[in-house]
Amino acid sequence: MAKLLTIGQLANHCGVTVRAIRHYHRVGLLPEPVRDHSGYRRYGAQAVVDLVRIKVLADAGVPLAQISHLLSADPDEFGAAVAGIDEALQQQIIQVEHRRQQLLGLLAGDxxxxxxxxxxxxxxxxxxxxxxxxxxxxxxxxxxxxxxxxxxxxxxxxxxxxxxxxxxxxxxxxxxxxxxxxxxxxxxxxxxxxxxxxxxxxxxxxxxxxxxxxxxxxxxxxxxxxxxxxxxxxxxxxxxxxxxxxxxxxxxxxxxxx
Amino acid sequence: MAKLLTIGQLANHCGVTVRAIRHYHRVGLLPEPVRDHSGYRRYGAQAVVDLVRIKVLADAGVPLAQISHLLSADPDEFGAAVAGIDEALQQQIIQVEHRRQQLLGLLAGDxxxxxxxxxxxxxxxxxxxxxxxxxxxxxxxxxxxxxxxxxxxxxxxxxxxxxxxxxxxxxxxxxxxxxxxxxxxxxxxxxxxxxxxxxxxxxxxxxxxxxxxxxxxxxxxxxxxxxxxxxxxxxxxxxxxxxxxxxxxxxxxxxxxx
DNA sequence: CTTGACATTGACCTCGCGTCAGGGTTGCAA
DNA sequence: TTGCAACCCTGACGCGAGGTCAATGTCAAG
Known part of the structure; x- marks a missing residue:
């Protein structure tokens, strides 16, 4: 039998919530899958691949609107975008370090x-x-x-x-x-x-x-x-x-x- | 003359927006200052001190509701809280590094x-x-x-x-x-x-x-x-x-x- | 005396979901 | 067989931390 995944199984496996997946459907980020006889969504392997990509990008702070654009980009464009995002993450780390300094400064008077x-x-x-x-x-x-x-x-x-x-x-x-x-x-x-x-x-x-x-x-x-x-x-x-x-x-x- | 600051001057000096300051007033995080003859808010030095503390904590990711609680805490409690927040920031850095790895993994197939x-x-x-x-x-x-x-x-x-x-x-x-x-x-x-x-x-x-x-x-x-x-x-x-x-x-x- | 920058309140918009309401489905144990 | 817990469905509202827009008032300077 072509065992497909329920939304809960997909969510669990990919480390996102069921609600998030439905949200991605609503905003057109993830295509709606087939439904079984009782209206449940049933997901195949491609959905897992797509969702993992979405999750990684979303975790990296990319807005959903931009992710949907990225998923339909050619590899070169995608690679360039990833490089940009990675740079943003590196700068984020520097920012967080700076905020740590400021935070500790709160303990030291004026x-x-x-x-x-x-x-x-x-x-x-x-x-x-x-x-x-x-x-x-x-x-x-x-x-x-x-x-x-x-x-x-x-x-x-x-x-x-x-x-x-x-x-x-x-x-x-x-x-x-x-x-x-x-x-x-x-x-x-x-x-x-x-x-x-x-x-x-x-x-x-x-x-x-x-x-x-x-x-x-x-x-x-x-x-x-x-x-x-x-x-x-x-x-x-x-x-x-x-x-x-x-x-x-x-x-x-x-x-x-x- | 006791030169006091307008909301714009305060915002500018502290690196926040005018809108943010008004928001802090609404949620009771920053006390409403005196008004001048035409209803403009006028801020003194204490407002600068308060706002800087708020900004540093907010930048560190502390929810506003918790900040207002923190600002009225005794120094020991405050120090402990700051230590906790700092630890959270350190973990955030680790998380971001992990996300960078995942992100680069997107370029490398399955x-x-x-x-x-x-x-x-x-x-x-x-x-x-x-x-x-x-x-x-x-x-x-x-x-x-x-x-x-x-x-x-x-x-x-x-x-x-x-x-x-x-x-x-x-x-x-x-x-x-x-x-x-x-x-x-x-x-x-x-x-x-x-x-x-x-x-x-x-x-x-x-x-x-x-x-x-x-x-x-x-x-x-x-x-x-x-x-x-x-x-x-x-x-x-x-x-x-x-x-x-x-x-x-x-x-x-x-x-x-x- | 007008112009442009700044101030006021208020109401609605954003993003990425969380949460609740009010149901239907499935699978397993008693 | 009948629970019943654990899923699934849609739809609507909520949240945090402000942003944006509107309509209006005020200040400083050319």
């Missing part, structure tokens, strides 16, 4: 969400003794900056790290960090504003004297300092007041916050 | 659709001089056999290859291959039936004398011969007639085809 040089700078801040809240505020500022103007980040980071090499700047920075929780009328704010302005002007002169190649480097010293309180100014009345005091002392050489 | 020993046997047939049509018919028979009773394939293949070591069997087999196109009344069919029956009986005796450990080995010699024309009998009147003649000569020791 690296993923910030350029590495900024992450390093934040670590410098922590080592200097900046409060965790202060570091967080800096981080948020840099995240937004990186989203809005990624091109300025490397330059600004360099400037900031250069400033942090200066002991006086570090002291001022830590003072700002502490000042966040002060009363806006605290008398120490005036002294801190004086110190800030003094450091800024001497630093600005030094920068101009040192090199004139990077033309906007001297206002950047200011901007770097401002970045520090750009965000926190909205959550800290004391730092808000402090910024105002600095602006008074600098006249309109620093433009007002809009 | 290996994928048949156990290797059967494929080798088919190559033996080609070398002996069997017509391409004859090989195809054999192949189709073995495909169906492998689908219906895979467990008998290794044994039957061994039997067949053993028979093919016999010069007389090879001659008979080639004669069958030629006879496929004969007229069913061709007088040569009788002679061929005689030869078949004679070979079968002597071979059967020899097999019984040689070893009695594999109990059903002597009827199998018959079955192996029958397999050869099991399929072709339906497409070749001459082979059909030939099978009938063999049955006459063997009496009812071979059961009738139902």
């Amino acid at each position: 690296q993923l969400v910030l350029p590495s040089e900024v992450a390093e700078m934040l670590n410098d801040l922590r080592e200097i003794g900046v409060s965790e809240q202060g570091v967080q505020i800096e981080r948020d500022g840099w995240i937004l900056l990186a989203a809005l103007s990624p091109e300025v980040v490397p330059e600004w980071t360099m400037q900031k790290r250069a400033a942090l090499d200066d002991a006086e700047f570090r002291r001022i920075y830590l003072a700002y960090d502490n000042a966040r929780d002060w009363d806006p009328n605290d008398p120490r704010l005036k002294a801190l504003a004086d110190r800030t302005v003094q450091w800024t002007t001497t630093r600005s002169d030094a920068a101009i004297g040192a090199r004139s190649d990077t033309s906007p480097s001297d206002p950047n010293v200011m901007l770097v300092a401002q970045l520090m309180d750009a965000e926190s100014a909205y959550t800290s009345p004391a730092l808000n007041r402090l910024a105002e005091l600095c602006r008074e002392r600098l006249g309109r050489s620093a433009r007002p916050a809009s | 290996q994928l659709v048949l156990p290797s020993e059967v494929a080798e046997m088919l190559n033996d047939l080609r070398e002996i001089g069997v017509s391409e049509q004859g090989v195809q018919i054999e192949r189709d028979g073995w495909i169906l056999l492998a689908a219906l009773s895979p467990e008998v394939v290794p044994e039957w293949t061994m039997q067949k290859r053993a028979a093919l070591d016999d010069a007389e069997f090879r001659r008979i087999y080639l004669a069958y291959d030629n006879a496929r196109d004969w007229d069913p009344n061709d007088p040569r069919l009788k002679a061929l039936a005689d030869r078949t029956v004679q070979w079968t009986t002597t071979r059967s005796d020899a097999a019984i004398g040689a070893r009695s450990d594999t109990s059903p080995s002597d009827p199998n010699v018959m079955l192996v011969a029958q397999l050869m024309d099991a399929e072709s009998a339906y497409t070749s009147p001459a082979l059909n007639r030939l099978a009938e003649l063999c049955r006459e000569r063997l009496g009812r020791s071979a059961r009738p085809a139902s």
